[in-house]
Amino acid sequence: MTSNMIPPAIIFILAALLIPFLKGKTKSIYMLLIPVAAFYVLVNIPYGNIWTYEFWGYNLILGRIDKLSMVFGYIFTIMAFLGILFALKVKDDLQHVSGIIYAGATLGVVLAGDFLSLYLFWEIMAVSSTFLIIASRTRASREAGFRYILVHLIGGLFLLAGIVLYVQKTGTIAFDYIGLTGIESYLIFIGIALNAAAIPLHAWLPDAYPQGTPTSTVFLSAFTTKSAVYLLVRTFPGADLLIWIGAFMVFVPIFYAVLENDIRRVLAYSLLNQIGFMLVGIGIGSQLALNGAVAHAFCHILYKGLLFMAAGSVLQMTGKIKCTEIGGLYKTMPLTCLFCIVGAASISAFPLFSGFVSKSMIVTATVNEKMILVYLVLQFASAGVFHHAGIKVPFFTFFGHDSGIRAKDPSWNMILAMGIAAFACVFIGVFPQPLYNLLPFTVNYIPYTGAHVVGQLQLLMFGALAFALLILSGYYPPEIKSINLDVDWSYRKFGRGAYIVMDKGLNALNRVSESILMGSVKGVSSFFNSAAAKIALFVSVNVWLLLGYRDKRLEIKKNQLYNDMIEGTLPIGIGAAVAISFILLVFALT
Amino acid sequence: MKKELTLFDNPKNVKILLITFYCSLVVLLISEFFIHPHPAFSFEHVKGFSAVYGFFSCVLLIFLAKILRLIVMKKENYYDK
Numbered sequence: 001m002t003s004n005m006i007p008p009a010i011i012f013i014l015a016a017l018l019i020p021f022l023k024g025k026t027k028s029i030y031m032l033l034i035p036v037a038a039f040y041v042l043v044n045i046p047y048g049n050i051w052t053y054e055f056w057g058y059n060l061i062l063g064r065i066d067k068l069s070m071v072f073g074y075i076f077t078i079m080a081f082l083g084i085l086f087a088l089k090v091k092d093d094l095q096h097v098s099g100i101i102y103a104g105a106t107l108g109v110v111l112a113g114d115f116l117s118l119y120l121f122w123e124i125m126a127v128s129s130t131f132l133i134i135a136s137r138t139r140a141s142r143e144a145g146f147r148y149i150l151v152h153l154i155g156g157l158f159l160l161a162g163i164v165l166y167v168q169k170t171g172t173i174a175f176d177y178i179g180l181t182g183i184e185s186y187l188i189f190i191g192i193a194l195n196a197a198a199i200p201l202h203a204w205l206p207d208a209y210p211q212g213t214p215t216s217t218v219f220l221s222a223f224t225t226k227s228a229v230y231l232l233v234r235t236f237p238g239a240d241l242l243i244w245i246g247a248f249m250v251f252v253p254i255f256y257a258v259l260e261n262d263i264r265r266v267l268a269y270s271l272l273n274q275i276g277f278m279l280v281g282i283g284i285g286s287q288l289a290l291n292g293a294v295a296h297a298f299c300h301i302l303y304k305g306l307l308f309m310a311a312g313s314v315l316q317m318t319g320k321i322k323c324t325e326i327g328g329l330y331k332t333m334p335l336t337c338l339f340c341i342v343g344a345a346s347i348s349a350f351p352l353f354s355g356f357v358s359k360s361m362i363v364t365a366t367v368n369e370k371m372i373l374v375y376l377v378l379q380f381a382s383a384g385v386f387h388h389a390g391i392k393v394p395f396f397t398f399f400g401h402d403s404g405i406r407a408k409d410p411s412w413n414m415i416l417a418m419g420i421a422a423f424a425c426v427f428i429g430v431f432p433q434p435l436y437n438l439l440p441f442t443v444n445y446i447p448y449t450g451a452h453v454v455g456q457l458q459l460l461m462f463g464a465l466a467f468a469l470l471i472l473s474g475y476y477p478p479e480i481k482s483i484n485l486d487v488d489w490s491y492r493k494f495g496r497g498a499y500i501v502m503d504k505g506l507n508a509l510n511r512v513s514e515s516i517l518m519g520s521v522k523g524v525s526s527f528f529n530s531a532a533a534k535i536a537l538f539v540s541v542n543v544w545l546l547l548g549y550r551d552k553r554l555e556i557k558k559n560q561l562y563n564d565m566i567e568g569t570l571p572i573g574i575g576a577a578v579a580i581s582f583i584l585l586v587f588a589l590t
Numbered sequence: 591m592k593k594e595l596t597l598f599d600n601p602k603n604v605k606i607l608l609i610t611f612y613c614s615l616v617v618l619l620i621s622e623f624f625i626h627p628h629p630a631f632s633f634e635h636v637k638g639f640s641a642v643y644g645f646f647s648c649v650l651l652i653f654l655a656k657i658l659r660l661i662v663m664k665k666e667n668y669y670d671k
Contacts, residue, residue, distance in 0.1 A: 258655040259663065331594040367630040375630065379640075383647035399598065406594065450625030455634075458618050459644035465615060466648035468608070477656050483669075485662040492669055 007051050007062045008038035008077065009111065009121060012104025019100070020093045028088050034100060035081040038107065042073050049113055058173050061113030068294065068440040072110045072230045075298045076103065078424075079222040079305055086309055086417035087215035098131035099219045106223040110230055114173040115163045122159065122195075126152040129224060132216035133208050141211040147491070148208040151194070155201070159191025178235040189236060196228035198245050198279060199252065202272055203488035206256070209271075210264035214312035217264060221271060221308045222301045229278050229297050233440075238285025246283055247374050249276025250381035257388035259477060259484050261322050263311050263397055267304070270347065270389040273381060274300050280378065281362040284369055287441040292361030294439055299354035299428060303346035306421040307393065310340035313414055314397055317407035323479040328402030335409045337398040339418040346425040348390030348460060349382060354425045356456065357432035357447045364445070382456075383463040390460070391467050396479065615641075 015034045022030055051062035080103035087095065105128060108121030126149065134145035165184035167173050178185050194201040209220050236242065250273050257269035274296070281293030313336045314329060315321040330337040342353070349355035359382070366375040409415060428435050436443040470476040598604055622637050629635050 254651065255655045255658050256662075258651060259659050330598075331596065334595055364630075372631055379643060380647045380651075383644040384651050387648050387651060449628065451627050451629075454618060454622050454625055455640040458622070458638065458640035459647075461611075461615055461618055462641040462645040463648040464611070466645050466652075468611070470649070470652055476652065477659060480663070481666055482663045483666055484659070485664060485668075 005041050005045065007108070007111065008041050008073065009062070009104045009108030011038045011041065012080070012107060013101050013124070016097045016100035016104065019096050031084050031088070031096060031100070032081065035077050035084065035103070038080075038104075039074070039077045042070065042077060052113075055116070058116060059114060060117050061174065062108070062117055063111050064113030065111070066440075067438070068230070068233060069110050071294055071298060071438045071440070072226070073107060074438065075301050076106050076110060076223065076227075079103075079301050080219075082305060082309075082417045082421055083215070083219045083222065085420075086218055086312070086414050088413040089411055090213070090215050092135065092213075094131060095135045095213060095216050098128045098135070099216060102128040102132065102219060102223060106227045109227045113175075115167065115175055116173050118175075119156075119160060119163060123156055125224060125227070126156060129220060132220055133212050135213050135216050136211060138211070144208045144211040147488070148204050151204040155191050155194035157191075158187050158194070162187030162189075162191060175235065177237070180236060180239050180241060185236075189239075192228050192231045192235070193245070194228075195224050196232060196275055196279065197225050197272055198275070199249050199272070200487055202249070202253075203486045205272060206265055206268040206486060207488045207492075209268045210262055214316040218305055218308045218312060221267075221304050225271065225275055226297050226301055229275065229282070229293065232279070232282050233290055233293060237282055237290055239283055242279045242283030243371075243374060244283075246276045246279030246281075247377045249273065249279060251276070251377055254381060254384035254388055256484055256486065258384075258392070261324055261479055261482055263314070263321050263323065263326075263393060264308070266388060266393060267307055267311060270385060271304055273385060274304065274347065276381070277359055277362050277378065280374060281365060284362075284365050284371075286365055286368065288361055288368065288445060289365035291436075291439040291441050291443055291445070292358060292365055295358035295361060295435060296355075298435060298438075299346065299358040299425070302421050302424050302428075303343045303354060306339060306343035306418060306425065307347065307389070309414065309418045309421065310336050310343060311393075311397075313410040313418070314407075316414075317410055318405050320405070322481070323396040323400075324481050326397055326403050326405060327400040328398070329405065329407065330398040331402075332406045333398070333409050335415055336418070337394065339422045340394050340398065342422040342425055344390045344394050346429065348386035349456065350390075350429075350460065351448070351453045351456060352426065352429045354428040356429055357435070358428075360447050360452065360456070361445055379459065383459050386460045386463050387467055391464060 012034060015030075015037075019027065019031065045063065045065055047065050047067075049061050049064055053060045053062070080100070083099060083103070084096075087099065090096065102125060105121045105124035109118055109125065112118040112121060130145050130149045130152075133148055134142050162184045163173075165182075166175070166178070166188065169182070169184060178188060180186060180189060190201070194204075197205040205225070209217055212220055232242065253269040253272040253276075257266045257273070260266045260269060278293040278296050278300070281289040281296065283289075311321060314326060314333070317333065318326060318329070320326050346353040346355045349359045363375065363378050363382075366378060432447060436445070467476070598607075619638055619641060627635075633639060
């Protein structure tokens with residue numbers, strides 16, 4: 001059966017390349033069928049290691065199929081479908097292609113059973129998601145995209161270095177539970193934690209995600225962080241460090257979320273807060289806690305996607321997304337408003353909504369482990385989540401002061417995508433058992449007890465009372481056109497200086513990489529140099545074609561790029577270093 | 591174009607909403623006496639603990655956020671300078 005099935009990641013990535021050649025309805029139907037085909041494969045594959053290939057004496061495993069990888073495989077495929085549906089009417093192939101490749105690479109990461117294919121898909125994720133950020137084609141998005149890719153390439157290097165040492169130590173590229181033991185495990189941990197946006201490696205997320213287009217941010221919100229959460233569940237369950245990182249993460253971002261003016265930045269900070277809950281669950285590492293972390297990731301992808309869809313609809317229809325500029329939109333966007341409230345109720349973990357049945361597993365796990373402090377922090381954060389994501393987002397967008405904007409609800413496909421996500425949030429909240437059946441361990445957990453429902457409702461409703469009283473008394477921090485400094489200040493304020501340092505530093509890295517291998521593998525290194533130029537040329541020419549460059553202008557661009565690459569005036573040090581590291585890896589192992 | 595909703599333009603409706611909200615708070619407090627409790631920690635034996643904790647969490651959140659704003663808030667063009 002499996003021999004004639006293609007790995008879902010490959011389906012996505014190959015299918016994405018054909019998109020620019022299709023038009024109209026055919027194109028829409030084709031794009032929607034991609035996740036459907038991948039889902040069909042997922043449903044029909046047996047457990048175990050499948051799609052294994054021999055590569056330079058190593059066993060690549062493209063399909064490690066067990067309950068843990070499957071639950072993430074399902075939700076990522078579902079979210080890819082919703083994201084594609086939401087973006088169906090976008091007339092920009094760059095977004096479609098990179099979004100679908102991004103989703104495919106995420107599935108590749110989730111199903112990978114070995115480090116080499118994991119790393120490959122990991123880097124494809126980083127690159128393809130960058131295109132989603134710069135797809136807005138504004139100066140701000142280009143700059144944020146540049147910072148984003150730099151941060152992720154550096155994270156990728158940590159991961160790669162860890163992998164090299166790990167493989168050297170164990171003699172195999174296969175991986176499963178690692179645990180924080182030696183230097184290699186810490187390097188791998190840092191690489192993964194950066195993608196999970198774990199504090200203090202988080203600043204790239206609120207910096208870059210809000211710069212995406214109305215539709216691309218929906219993709220971004222789902223994949224990178226939650227695939228890292230999956231990897232942490234797989235490789236570092238029970239690492240105490242994660243409890244403290246997680247507790248810090250549920251706590252600190254909510255202050256920023258309260259202050260932020262840009263709705264999508266509010267959502268980005270609340271994303272960090274939600275990941276914090278998952279990390280606490282992974283850090284505790286009991287069966288209940290891990291189930292909770294996985295279930296919460298599953299629910300979170302849906303309701304956070306829904307909230308970003310609602311915010312995207314507002315941005316699409318009004319061109320605005322800042323609290324100071326919008327308000328009173330319920331009058332003409334009632335459906336978007338309704339779906340946003342469902343998403344807000346879900347993230348706030350209201351009974352009968354999805355967050356309630358997943359987050360409470362993590363909270364209960366802290367009770368079982370007698371962690372009073374962590375429990376109190378999580379409860380504080382739960383009230384705080386309701387405050388900023390549950391009330392603030394819908395209130396300032398759809399109610400609050402009337403901005404006078406009279407935008408309509410968005411097109412049918414966007415409404416449908418939000419409708420499906422909203423339905424799923426309510427369905428999971430009312431009937432949690434189907435989700436519980438998917439979780440890695442058997443679930444003996446009952447979310448709906450009288451004490452739990454009343455306790456949670458008290459927590460939330462009296463939090464709402466505080467909000468109401470503060471708003472009515474005028475003590476609530478007013479909406480102000482502003483930005484709030486975060487850790488990214490450290491590499492942004494000195495932006496130009498840092499760029500020069502990086503430029504010099506990375507090109508130096510280039511030279512060092514070359515000189516290391518001077519002599520014995522000189523040919524290999526120059527091959528990588530020109531290969532890098534050729535690959536860059538191939539990718540860029542396609543992008544330029546999509547952007548509408550033709551003939552002479554295209555020719556000039558091509559020459560510029562090729563010369564820059566060959567003469568090393570571009571900071572391509574990272575690419576070369578990655579390539580050279582790979583060769584070193586091979587040398588070290590043979 | 592469809593007629594727009596004006597539900598909350600009427601102060602009477604806002605008042606009804608607020609009264610409903612306050613009533614639901616009272617109902618929540620009373621209902622705690624009629625359920626089988628299973629407190630997580632000893633301090634949760636106190637009736638209404640979650641309510642008090644939720645309320646003061648949010649007040650503290652706003653209070654600290656206001657202080658944080660003094661430190662981190664900058665003009666929108668801060669990074670472009």
